[in-house]
Amino acid sequence: MIRGLYTSALGMLATQTQSEVIGDNIANVRxxxxxxxxxSNRAFDSILTDRIDSGNVGSEVTPIGSMVTGVSVDRGSVSNAQGALQKTDLKTDLALTSPGYFVVKTPQGERYTRNGHFKLNANGMLQTPDGYAVQGQKGSIGPLSPDFSVTADGTVNDKGQVVDRLRIVDIPETALTREGQSLYSSSQAVQGSANPQVLQGSIEASNVDLSGQMVQMMTVMKAYEANQKVIQTQDEMLSKAVNDVGKI
Structure with a gap:
């Protein structure tokens, strides 16, 4: 019975974590x-259980199997599904229509993003709205004039000259760690994308399925309430076992 209390409580904590993930997704739908x-849910590691037999000579331990004490939530992986393309006609807006991530330079090192809503700073350097320099094969890209162009393979041209080529890398979703809304770090070495496809004048929208997230939220809420009722029932049974059975 006590084990049931812990299992149900862990189930409530798991659904709470799931609701936080869903809330983050909904908040960033735009x-x-x-x-x-x-x-995703995963069971805690199972533990071995033994029966202790007490006797006059000593005590013997008899293995009786294993048990799982509850469930936890693994979070951190992301969906690499393509988001819808939104046309902006801005030269500095770039969208990836193929797998991969843009590379930007931050004070913490290189980070990766699919958010191609870039801008030119006062010196003509291509950067994110937060001021992180967009990286090319030669380093930070720029200076550029307002009329620069980017071809489908990521080559940056300005005033009839090739300036650089965007660095676009492939990263497995399991290796990504989110930092903020649309920046990621990688837990493993990254490799350049073999065939990147870039569309200038557009941005990629969030790939969050709002209706799907709402359905998941309802499912999580029902699971939370179910675990809550189980705890209440077990608490009442435990109370009767202590207070009523003991009087017999």
Missing amino acids: TPGYKEELA
Whole structure:
């Protein structure tokens, strides 16, 4: 019975974590390049259980099997599904229509993003709205004039000259760690994309399925309430076992 209390409580904590993930996804449904965060349940590691037999000579331990004490939530992986393309006609807006991520330079090192809503700073350097320099094969891209162009393979041209080529890398979704809304770091070495496809004048919208997230939220809420009722029932049974059975 006590084990049941712990199991149900862990179930409530798991559904709470799931609701937080869903809430983050819904809050970023309009964030360009945002990738839906995924959360999956997993059982805690099973533990071996023994029966202790007490006797006059000593005590013997008899293995009786294993048990699982509850469930937890793994979060952090993201969905790499393509988001819808939104046409803006801005030269600085770039969208990836193929797998991969843009590379930007931050004070913490290189980070990766699908959010191609870029801008030119006062010196003509291509950067994110937060001021992180967009990286090319030669380093930070620029200076550029307002009339620069980007071809489908990521080559940046300005005033009839090739300036650089965008660095676009492939990263498995399991290796991504979210930092903020649309920046990611990678837990493993990244590799350049073999065949990147870039569309200038458009941005990729969030790939969050709002209706699907609402359905998941309802499912999680029902699971939370179910675990809550189980705890209440077990608490009442435990109370009767202590207070009523003991009087017999």
